[in-house]
Amino acid sequence: xxxxxxxxxxxxxxxxxxxxxxxxxxxxxxxxxxxxxxxxxxxxxxxxxxxxxxxxxxxxxxxxxxxxxxxxxxxxxxxxxxxxxxxxxxxxxxxxxxxxxxxxxxxxxxxxxxxxxxxxxxxxxxxxxxxxxxxxxxxxxxxxxx
Numbered sequence: 001x002x003x004x005x006x007x008x009x010x011x012x013x014x015x016x017x018x019x020x021x022x023x024x025x026x027x028x029x030x031x032x033x034x035x036x037x038x039x040x041x042x043x044x045x046x047x048x049x050x051x052x053x054x055x056x057x058x059x060x061x062x063x064x065x066x067x068x069x070x071x072x073x074x075x076x077x078x079x080x081x082x083x084x085x086x087x088x089x090x091x092x093x094x095x096x097x098x099x100x101x102x103x104x105x106x107x108x109x110x111x112x113x114x115x116x117x118x119x120x121x122x123x124x125x126x127x128x129x130x131x132x133x134x135x136x137x138x139x140x141x142x143x144x145x146x
Contacts, residue, residue: 025095026052026124029141032101033114033122042117048144051076051123055140062087063129063138080121080144084113088139093128100139119143 027047034044054076062068074083088100104110113119125140 025097025126026055028097029101029124029126029139030122032098033141036101036105037115040115042115043120045122045143046120048121048123050079051121051142051144052125053123055123055125055142056127057125058085058087058142059125059127059138059140060129062140063127063131063136066131068131068138074142076142076144079146082118082145084116084119084143086110086113086139086141089131089136090139091134091136093135093137095126095128095137097124097126104141113143114141116143118145120145 030045030047038044054074058075068087068089070085070087074085076083086104088103090096090100101114104114121144123142123144125142127138129136129138131138
């Protein structure tokens with residue numbers, strides 16, 4: 001099973017996006033992440049509908065444009081002064097919420113973003129589609145602070 005992950009933390013002003021708020025696998029990923037954060041003495045991240053919307057929209061954008069990577073800006077609502085992003089994809093259509101969080105935690109750049117005290121809110125997005133010829137589950141975590 002192939003997987004690829006990448007992370008970036010950017011401090012930037014933002015622009016609004018659309019998609020649906022995190023539920024199901026996305027909520028499971030947030031719960032898993034917050035369990036790790038609290039066990040390491042950090043405050044849990046509050047779920048944000050706005051960040052979930054931007055995360056879902058970016059996951060869909062990558063699938064629709066058949067690429068995987070970060071762009072120069074993280075497009076989140078303008079009320080966030082600070083924004084961060086981690087992305088991942090997994091072969092097949094299984095969401096793998098806990099697996100995704102475990103992989104992010106095993107990667108120092110991802111862990112640094114997700115465990116940063118600079119962020120207070122999170123939105124997860126997961127979309128299924130094709131990356132090249134293979135079916136994938138595309139994950140995006142958008143983090144922010146107002």
